[in-house]
Amino acid sequence: MLIVVVRTLILYIVVIIALRLMGKREIGQLQPFELVVILMISELAAVPSENVGVPLLSGIIPILVLLSASQSLAYISLKSERARDIICGRPSILINRGKISEKELSRNCYNISDLLEELRLNNVPNIADVEFAILENNGQISVFPKAQKRSTIPEDFGIKPPYEGLPLTIIMDGKLKKNYLEQSKKDLDWLKSELEKQQISQIEDVLIASLDSSGKLYVQAKATKKSNSKHSVR
Structure with a gap:
């Protein structure tokens, strides 16, 4: 039994390393050849x-071979546009200038119901509002609404909003993130003072504290501090 556990852990580590080397993309964003590699790796590791x-070694060596093949194809597709078209394929325009392309639907084995479903998932319930719909190589659909149906943005009104940087999570699950506190150019005394304003005496009582670029601190206490569960302070 111990041998089985050790072998499984070794294979698990090998598979994790292989997937990490392939990159950080989600399953839905993988190219077809990458998805095939993942499926084959799982089968090879199971035996x-x-x-x-x-x-x-009968499981590890084939996994390394597949990883090498995947990395080689990825490198070739990176360097050659023609090879990329052959290996990954080309995006298909399912809706072109407001017109559905029946030829492209048929070529990609896509029916109208599938298309309408994908449009709804892209928050476009009315097909008449679509200017372009492109089926990407990873199977997802990019939807471009018509100009008069797109969401308005500040630029449309000549408004230039202030810069918004990434918020810094200073406290997470009762633990202080010192590097983020230093990055925010605040000190521990300031943080404790802000928490005391919300009747929170200890950092350990904070579920999360996040500081945005405007200096607004969002604080949520743990369940033990339910009476002060959510606060925003400046």
Whole structure:
């Protein structure tokens, strides 16, 4: 039993390393050849972990071979546009200037119901509002509404909003993030003072404290401090 556990852990580590080397993209964003590699890696790892009679290297070596092949294809597609079209394919325009392309739907085995579903998922319930809909190589659809149907932005009204940087999570689950506190150019005395204003005496009582670029501090206490559960202070 101990041998099975050790073999499984080794294969698990190998698979994790292989997937990390492939990048950080989610499953829905993978190219077809990358998805095939992941499926094959899972199958190859399962055989030696279930059967102790199969040498461990019989699972590790094929995984490394697949990883090498995947990295090679990724490098080739990065350097050559023609190779990228062959390996990854080309995006398909399903709706072009407000017109549905039946040819592209048929070529991609896409029906109208699938198209309408994807439009709804993109918050476009009315197909008449769509100027372009492009089926990307990863299977997702990019939707571009018609100009008169797009969401308004400040630039449309000549408004230039102030810069908004990333908020800094200073406290998470009762633990102080000192590097973020230093990055915010605040000190511990300031933080404790702000928490005391919200009747929170200890950092350990804070579920999360986040400081945005405008200097606004959002604080939520843990359940033990339910009476002061949510606060925003400046």
